[in-house]
Amino acid sequence: MSVSICTIGELIVEFLAKHKNQGFSQPGEFLGPFPSGAPAIYAAQVAKLGFESTLFSCVGNDDFGQMNIERLRNEGVNTDGITVINKAPTGSAFVSYRNQFERDFIFNIPNSACGYLSPEHLDESLLSRCTHFHIMGSSLFSFRMIDSMRKAIKMIKKNNGTVSFDPNVRKEMMNIPEMQQAFDYILEYTDIFLPSEGEIHYFSDQKNASETDIVKQLINNGVKHIVIKRGAEGASYYHANQELHIKSNAVEMIDPTGAGDCFGATFVSLFLAGYPVEQALKYANASGALAVSRSGPMEGISSMEDIAKFLAR
Amino acid sequence: MSVSICTIGELIVEFLAKHKNQGFSQPGEFLGPFPSGAPAIYAAQVAKLGFESTLFSCVGNDDFGQMNIERLRNEGVNTDGITVINKAPTGSAFVSYRNQFERDFIFNIPNSACGYLSPEHLDESLLSRCTHFHIMGSSLFSFRMIDSMRKAIKMIKKNNGTVSFDPNVRKEMMNIPEMQQAFDYILEYTDIFLPSEGEIHYFSDQKNASETDIVKQLINNGVKHIVIKRGAEGASYYHANQELHIKSNAVEMIDPTGAGDCFGATFVSLFLAGYPVEQALKYANASGALAVSRSGPMEGISSMEDIAKFLAR
Numbered sequence: 001m002s003v004s005i006c007t008i009g010e011l012i013v014e015f016l017a018k019h020k021n022q023g024f025s026q027p028g029e030f031l032g033p034f035p036s037g038a039p040a041i042y043a044a045q046v047a048k049l050g051f052e053s054t055l056f057s058c059v060g061n062d063d064f065g066q067m068n069i070e071r072l073r074n075e076g077v078n079t080d081g082i083t084v085i086n087k088a089p090t091g092s093a094f095v096s097y098r099n100q101f102e103r104d105f106i107f108n109i110p111n112s113a114c115g116y117l118s119p120e121h122l123d124e125s126l127l128s129r130c131t132h133f134h135i136m137g138s139s140l141f142s143f144r145m146i147d148s149m150r151k152a153i154k155m156i157k158k159n160n161g162t163v164s165f166d167p168n169v170r171k172e173m174m175n176i177p178e179m180q181q182a183f184d185y186i187l188e189y190t191d192i193f194l195p196s197e198g199e200i201h202y203f204s205d206q207k208n209a210s211e212t213d214i215v216k217q218l219i220n221n222g223v224k225h226i227v228i229k230r231g232a233e234g235a236s237y238y239h240a241n242q243e244l245h246i247k248s249n250a251v252e253m254i255d256p257t258g259a260g261d262c263f264g265a266t267f268v269s270l271f272l273a274g275y276p277v278e279q280a281l282k283y284a285n286a287s288g289a290l291a292v293s294r295s296g297p298m299e300g301i302s303s304m305e306d307i308a309k310f311l312a313r
Numbered sequence: 314m315s316v317s318i319c320t321i322g323e324l325i326v327e328f329l330a331k332h333k334n335q336g337f338s339q340p341g342e343f344l345g346p347f348p349s350g351a352p353a354i355y356a357a358q359v360a361k362l363g364f365e366s367t368l369f370s371c372v373g374n375d376d377f378g379q380m381n382i383e384r385l386r387n388e389g390v391n392t393d394g395i396t397v398i399n400k401a402p403t404g405s406a407f408v409s410y411r412n413q414f415e416r417d418f419i420f421n422i423p424n425s426a427c428g429y430l431s432p433e434h435l436d437e438s439l440l441s442r443c444t445h446f447h448i449m450g451s452s453l454f455s456f457r458m459i460d461s462m463r464k465a466i467k468m469i470k471k472n473n474g475t476v477s478f479d480p481n482v483r484k485e486m487m488n489i490p491e492m493q494q495a496f497d498y499i500l501e502y503t504d505i506f507l508p509s510e511g512e513i514h515y516f517s518d519q520k521n522a523s524e525t526d527i528v529k530q531l532i533n534n535g536v537k538h539i540v541i542k543r544g545a546e547g548a549s550y551y552h553a554n555q556e557l558h559i560k561s562n563a564v565e566m567i568d569p570t571g572a573g574d575c576f577g578a579t580f581v582s583l584f585l586a587g588y589p590v591e592q593a594l595k596y597a598n599a600s601g602a603l604a605v606s607r608s609g610p611m612e613g614i615s616s617m618e619d620i621a622k623f624l625a626r
Contacts, residue, residue: 015328015343024376027609030328030343062419063337088424092405106375111401111424296340 003272004052005265006130006156008122008148009039009139010114011057011072011082012091013064014257014297022096024106033064035071036093036297037114038136038168041258045265045287045301047076051273054130056081056122056148060089060113075301083121088113100253110141118144119151127155132272134264135186137167146182153189162272164192166264167199192271193218194264196229225271227281229263229288231256237281246281249310251289257297263288266307286310316585317365318578319443319469321435321461322352322452323427324370324385324395325404326377327570327610335409337419346377348384349406349610350427351449351481354571358578358600358614360389364586367443369394369435369461373402373426388614396434401426413566423454431457432464440468445585447577448499450480459495466502475585477505479577480512505538505584506531507577513541538584540594542576542601544569550594559594562602562623571610576601579620599623 015032022028035044039055046053055077059065061084068090073079091112096104109115133156140146153163165186187193187203195203197211204214215226215238226238230248237244267284271277286307291300302310328345335341348357352368359366368390372378374397381403386392404425409417422428446469453459466476478499500506500516508516510524517527528539528551539551543561550557580597584590599620604613615623 018342024346025380027345027347029331030345032340032343033337034340063417064419067338089419089421092421104376106377106402108402108405108421108425112421 002052003132003269004054004130005046005132005134005269005272006054006056006081006127006152007039007043007134007136008056008117008152009136009145010037010091010109011035011040011055011059011068012037012093012109012112012114013068014093014095016296017094017096020097020099023104024094024096030094033067034296034298035068036257037091038138038261039134040068040072041261041298041301042134042136042265043077044072044075044298045262046269048301048303049266049269050304051269052078054078054081054126056117058083058085058113058117058121060084061086062089064090064092065113071298078126081123081126083117085113085116087116091115095257100256115142116144117148119148122148122151124155127152128159130156131161132156132268133161133163134268135163135165136261137165137169137183140179140182143178146178149182149186153186157189162191163189164194164264164268165190166194166260167202168260169199169202187218187221187223190223192225192227192268193223194227194229194267196231196260197233200228227267229260231259235263235281235285237277242277244277244281246278246285249286249289251293253292255295255300256292258300259288259291262291262301282311283307315365316445316582317367317443318359318445318447318582318585319367319369319394319440319465320352320356320447320449321369321430321465322449322458323350323404323422324348324353324368324372324381325350325406325422325425325427326381327406327408329608330407330409333410333412336417337407337409343407346380347609347611348381349570350404351451351574352447353381353385354574354611354614355447355449355578356390357385357388357611358575359582361614361616362579362582363617364582365391367391367394367439369430371396371398371426371430371434373397374399375402377403377405378426384611391439394436394439396430398426398429400429404428408570413569428455429457430461432461435461435464437468440465441472443469444472444474445469445581446474446476447581448476448478449574450478450482450496453492453495456491459491462495462499466499470502475504476502477507477577477581478503479507479573480515481573482512482515500531500534500536503536505540505581506536507540507542507580509542509544509573510546540580542573544572548576548594548598550590555590557590557594559591559598562599564602564606566605568608568613569605571613572601572604575604575614595624596620
């Protein structure tokens with residue numbers, strides 16, 4: 001069975017403050033609109049590697065939405081699952097960097113077009129062509145969206161497909177109790193779990209549990225493969241009877257947005273396509289490194305050739 | 314009784330495309346956030362002239378909203394009627410000029426914080442201090458907002474106050490049947506009507522009726538004062554037994570956004586304060602001219618001194 005990956009969630013435009021510490025409290029210069037949204041970046045990266053990629057989302061009936069659809073189509077993403085709605089404009093994010101690691105955001109997502117995505121927007125024949133469903137935690141911002149995720153999980157699992165989950169936690173979202181419940185529900189069906197080093201602790205009942213303990217517990221609970229993203233420190237892969245650690249590739253950090261999404265898309269695509277775990281991990285790591293070295297959320301996606309060249313340096 | 318003017322409606326941030334014909338379909342540079350929204354510009358202009366000015370609106374719990382409140386407060390507007398809500402972000406508008414007269418927009422207003430403004434946000438003691446209520450047609454974008462307008466009209470009229478109405482029509486809004494009904498309702502209570510030359514024809518049942526006929530009919534129906542804004546061609550004032558036309562002041566057109574709002578704010582403030590109609594009209598015209606000569610929606614508001622200086626050139 002060939003790899004066909006779908007994902008569901010926010011497809012938005014992003015505006016980047018031109019200067020560090022510019023903030024949002026006085027007029028300045030912003031660069032944009034850039035196509036953005038974690039699931040959208042993920043979908044574009046999957047397609048860029050040459051795999052079948054489908055994104056389910058909603059955009060507004062405006063130029064931002066049209067630009068996003070065209071961009072994804074040009075990257076090779078199947079955009080038939082993207083609905084244009086009149087009720088709300090395309091979502092947006094304003095980003096201002098304080099330094100390499102800290103950013104300030106103003107999001108318009110739950111009240112934007114993609115916030116209206118609901119189970120009826122998921123075309124079943126399109127969904128039934130997919131062998132894998134990837135879930136971004138950042139997309140679990142509304143009941144409608146969580147219900148859509150449930151529908152997709154059910155359908156994919158019925159067809160013997162697999163599910164991956166990148167918690168992509170936004171601190172401000174963890175206060176929503178429904179979200180914590182959604183996390184528990186999704187983990188039950190997760191085959192490939194892709195937290196960052198800092199996120200893994202959200203997934204333990206015990207305070208101060210070690211990473212190894214949490215990983216062991218998750219595997220006992222049924223998660224088959226765990227990949228921990230450590231950014232500049234590399235990544236780790238855990239399986240019931242396997243453990244693998246790789247180092248990172250040194251790059252100049254230009255814009256971290258999208259790096260984790262590119263990493264996840266590359267790992268999941270290659271892993272499902274049958275590449276050896278070590279190679280999938282190395283390529284994923286390189287994909288993340290290439291992403292941070294380019295400005296703009298979706299501007300850092302890489303082809304297999306880009307990654308091979310980068311690793312051959 | 315001293316003049317105390319309130320208005321209700323959108324308080325948003327605006328981003329201006331840096332280059333002509335830049336559009337929204339590829340990344341470019343935008344300048345912003347600028348405080349914006351027709352009623353907000355109006356309120357700032359009233360305060361800048363030295364009159365009591367109150368704006369009722371909602372902003373999101375974000376830096377854009379905070380910036381807007383602080384800016385209005387600095388201009389002298391009473392911001393006690395502005396509610397910060399968590400449900401939605403501060404509204405926004407992206408503007409790209411094609412030429413001096415044509416603009417492209419992407420708005421996020423009805424789904425933004427100010428779209429949640431409803432009658433319970435109108436503090437009655439604050440409202441009861443106002444002697445005049447100004448309505449912007451651009452603000453009639455939701456049932457909640459229209460209901461709020463009704464509440465304010467009722468209260469102001471009960472206290473023997475007056476109402477002005479600037480249709481500020483957005484073509485895309487005229488398709489909403491509720492809006493047409495709201496127009497009819499508001500006109501019944503309107504003391505000062507401030508359409509632009511191009512808008513007056515929306516207010517006639519007869520096709521191809523002349524401006525004079527429409528004005529006569531509106532006055533017969535109870536509108537006491539009509540001011541028609543003609544931009545670079547000046548303005549006209551009509552009353553049951555008076556008619557007055559003034560020419561415009563030549564200025565370089567930099568950014569037309571907000572000019573009509575500044576014109577209206579200046580005319581209404583001075584007229585209510587007892588200035589002779591001709592002077593109110595001249596000052597309003599100068600206020601509009603000064604507004605177009607500055608970039609940014611609220612950046613072109615003028616003090617009495619600014620206007621006097623401009624007219625003395």
